[in-house]
Amino acid sequence: MTVAPEKILLRLHVNGSAVQCAAHPNKTLLEVLREDLNLTGTKHGCEMGHCGACTVLVDDEPVLSCLALAIEAQEHEIRTVEGLADGPKLHPVQQAFAECGAAQCGYCTPGFLMTAAALVERPGVPTNAVIRDAISGNLCRCTGYEKIIEAIALAARRMEEAATHA
Numbered sequence: 482m483t484v485a486p487e488k489i490l491l492r493l494h495v496n497g498s499a500v501q502c503a504a505h506p507n508k509t510l511l512e513v514l515r516e517d518l519n520l521t522g523t524k525h526g527c528e529m530g531h532c533g534a535c536t537v538l539v540d541d542e543p544v545l546s547c548l549a550l551a552i553e554a555q556e557h558e559i560r561t562v563e564g565l566a567d568g569p570k571l572h573p574v575q576q577a578f579a580e581c582g583a584a585q586c587g588y589c590t591p592g593f594l595m596t597a598a599a600l601v602e603r604p605g606v607p608t609n610a611v612i613r614d615a616i617s618g619n620l621c622r623c624t625g626y627e628k629i630i631e632a633i634a635l636a637a638r639r640m641e642e643a644a645t646h647a
């Protein structure tokens with residue numbers, strides 16, 4: 482019989498807030514976000530690193546949370562889809578996804594939004610080739626990807642425009 486390890490106190494920094502929870506040390510970041518912190522926007526897909534549905538940002542870089550241990554994320558800044566909007570103001574990638582019709586069933590969308598946010602928050606406007614490369618680890622069964630690419634390009638142009646007029 483296997484004995485589950487004792488729970489430990491995890492101290493995480495998620496969407497700008499310090500949070501704590503008691504969890505088994507072998508839990509993935511995906512499991513802790515969804516099951517212990519009730520942040521269910523991050524989706525549970527393949528759990529094998531193949532679909533990108535679980536993508537979150539760790540220190541502004543996209544990370545597959547199904548392959549990361551929560552315990553190892555303790556010293557880092559985690560962003561999930563719940564932290565993208567600024568109050569009622571959507572993040573530019575959320576706004577563009579809505580305008581371009583880049584979500585259908587929506588299951589893949591949080592992962593795409595996080596990957597896209599990391600890309601468009603960097604200076605400059607990425608080419609479609611760069612966008613395709615950035616989202617190559619995110620799978621979508623519904624959209625055919627074209628509207629997603631269009632939405633990311635639109636968000637990137639808007640962010641660049643906003644930065645030049647700031």
Ligand code: FES
Nearest residue numbers: 526527528533547
């Ligand atoms: S659930 Fe993490 S890559 Fe599929």
Ligand code: FES
Nearest residue numbers: 585586621622623
């Ligand atoms: S919108 Fe359905 S899987 Fe992407």
